[in-house]
Amino acid sequence: MKDNTDQKTSRDAAWRVELREAITARERTSIPRATMPMLDAAARVHNNEEVNRGLDAVQAVTEATRCLDCPDPQCVTGCPVGIDIPGFIKNIQRGDFAAAASVLRATSALPAVCGRVCPQEKQCESRCLYNKMKKPAVAIGWLERFAADTERLSGRRAPVEKAPRRNIKIAIAGSGPAGLACAGDMIKLGYDVTVFEALHEIGGVLKYGIPEFRLPNAVVDAELDSLRQLGVEFRKDCVIGRTLSYEDLLNEGFRAVFVASGAGLPRFMGIPGENLIGVMSSNEYLTRINLMGAGRGGMTPVCTGRRVAVVGGGNTAMDSVRTARRMGAERAMIVYRRSEAEMPARAEEVAHAKEEGVEFLTLCNPIEYRGDERGHVRSMIVQRMELGEPGPDGRRSPVAIPGATDEIEVDEVIVSVGVSPNPLIPDSIAGLEVSRRGTITVNDDMQSSIPAIFAGGDIVRGGATVILAMGDGRKAAAAIHHYLSTGM
Ligand SMILES: Cc1cc2nc3c(=O)[nH]c(=O)nc-3n(C[C@H](O)[C@H](O)[C@H](O)COP(=O)(O)OP(=O)(O)OC[C@H]3O[C@@H](n4cnc5c(N)ncnc54)[C@H](O)[C@@H]3O)c2cc1C
Ligand code: SF4
Structure with missing residues (x-):
């Protein structure tokens, strides 16, 4: 006899077979992908509230219904920790949200976090069968978040089994x-x-x-x-x-x-002017604001520029530039040496940044910062770039266009070019x-x-x-x- 956990997850469990047979694949695949409810962009740049609000139960069950419960689910091969994706999604479809959360917890220690920040579009969702049908993937990340949030808000997390104390x-x-x-x-x-x-x-x-x-x-x-x-x-x-x-x-x-x-440990580019006041790493900038409450009555000061340039194209750069908008920057810019297609940041973060009025200066590489007589950064010189041959990582490398430079006025520069x-x-x-x-x-x-x-x-x-x-x-x-x- 199968144990209780197996009954909750096994593809052969009677309830799961029944769910599969209840609706045809054609009907499932004609359901449109859910839309994430979001805070309005104009309003959200004035506060720090979570932008994505999460699916409601009706949306989540409908989205879970789209999942075809594939016999060889490729989505699982795209998950770095091998979460039983159809197992948790089908539990959502049948309305057993607690069971969905416990399937997630069997593999992931922080599903509410991963449901929010994992790059699903490059992992599980990129392998979902729907891609082969040229349709948007099942929203696995949003469903993960739904199951984990529902469990947290219910205050009823399944009891955890703990081995007897070893005194080690x-x-x-x-x-x-x-x-x-x-x-x-x-x-x-x-x-x-x-x-x-x-x-x-x-x-x-x-x-x-x-x-x-x-x-x-x-x-x-x-x-x-x-x-x-x-x-x-x-x-x-x-x-x-x-x-x-x-x-x-x-x-x-x-x-x-x-x-x-x-x-x-933040990395810098080693270019002239990096020691000017107003040039700092994203690590310092985000830590001052997120951890020390700078700008929200905290004891730590932080520069609040009117024209803020964030150098880099990763998640950290997007977090910094969107934070700068919330700190009151009138002009918040991403300065990135490749094109948008090569940006390592999540596509969703790039889209959210654009909605919030962030400017993208792509194919631009800073080569110098210039300051005023008080040592405060006032402008940056950027070298215009074009894309050359792909590098070892498959991304096309940026190549300087001789003589093509621009000067951009800035009050603050946040360097987000990697960490050690x-x-x-x-x-x-x-x-x-x-x-x-x-x-x-x-x-x-x-x-x-x-x-x-x-x-x-x-x-x-x-x-x-x-x-x-x-x-x-x-x-x-x-x-x-x-x-x-x-x-x-
Ligand atoms: C701004 C930003 C945004 C990101 N966005 C995403 C995202 O959207 N999705 C995603 O998947 N990843 C994202 N990442 C990357 C992800 O957060 C990291 O890969 C992950 O946090 C690494 O986890 P970790 O436990 O190894 O280290 P960390 O999360 O860095 O934790 C290390 C901890 O160790 C502490 N520590 C350091 N030295 C010592 C010491 N000597 N003694 C005691 N404690 C010490 C540090 O203070 C810190 O608290 C982001 C990173 C940043 C900086
Ligand atoms: S690949 Fe897509 S449709 Fe198939 S089980 Fe995974 S999420 Fe469901």
Whole structure:
């Protein structure tokens, strides 16, 4: 006899067969894709409220009905952690939203977060069968968010099974998605888990980087609360490698350490004028505003320019430029050296930025910033570019057009051209192997050159995604459990 979980997810379960037979494929595929309810662009640039409001139950059930419950669902192969996508979607279609959430939780530690920030259009949705029919993919991300939000708002999360306490202490350095996912799995396995966080807030980039208009803090806080309820201890304002060394952790009785300290070291371009007042990294800009409340009565100041240029084309650049609009910038510009087609940011973020009046200066590369007599940035010189041959990553490389430069007036420049791994922990532990890029070197089980130290997320990948960081955290938890159980 199949167990209860199987009955909730198995494609052969009677209820699921019935759902498949209730309506023809032709009828399913003629249902239009749901439209996400959104805040009006003109109004939302004056507040920090979440832009996407989420599907309601009727919309979600209708969207779930579009899913064909494929026998070999390619959407699952596009998910970095292999979520049982048709399994959760069909539970939404039959109205069992709690079961849908528990299917998600079996694989994803933070479904409400991933439903909001994962690049589904490049992952699961890009493999959905609907693409082959030249129709818009099933809105998998919006359905994930719906199931997770419905569970959170109901206040009735399915009870978590926890192994008996082992009295073995595990330390986790960093409280971003990698650290939180590892903490969740380790506590369920019966370990005593302490997460050490350098900042005064838990959540990593989910709190200090991604703005509330895309990921409300309340969503992250709900996940933190459930980890606390399970017994995870959080120690804030504690910098591993400075406040406490690896040896201190061993002396405190921690038997293994998971390093999840992220990639928060901003990169600059090394061009003249980067030291002018008003030029800063996106990391500094977003941290001051999101974490320290700058511009909203917080104690931290931040420049608020009238003409703000954000250099870069990734998610961080979009978050910065949309934040600048909300901080009152009259002219908020993305300055990007390739064309829009090569932008790494999510298509949805680019569309939202445009709706909010952001200007896109593509094929433009800053080569110098100029300041006034008080050392404040006043303009930027940009080199006009054209696209050349594709580089090793398949993207066409930008090539300077000789003699084609422009001067653009700016009061503030936010540099968002990439990040490097935080070096503090790697630098503080003798014998810990790191790559030339400064990432911690790990084997397939996320184990470093020191057997008791595991690592994952951006400190290993050097700037990736939430779902990959979370997947690393879960993989590391299984490997730490194996290591502590077998000594290998
Ligand atoms: C602005 C922005 C927007 C993004 N948008 C998206 C998106 O839409 N979708 C997506 O999938 N990804 C996005 N990303 C990338 C994603 O957020 C990261 O890949 C992910 O957060 C990495 O998780 P992590 O746990 O490895 O590290 P982080 O989230 O960076 O967390 C690391 C934590 O470790 C702490 N720490 C560092 N050093 C120490 C130390 N020595 N001791 C103790 N604690 C320490 C840090 O303070 C931090 O809290 C975005 C990133 C940024 C910056
Ligand atoms: S590929 Fe698309 S239609 Fe098929 S199971 Fe996945 S979401 Fe449903």
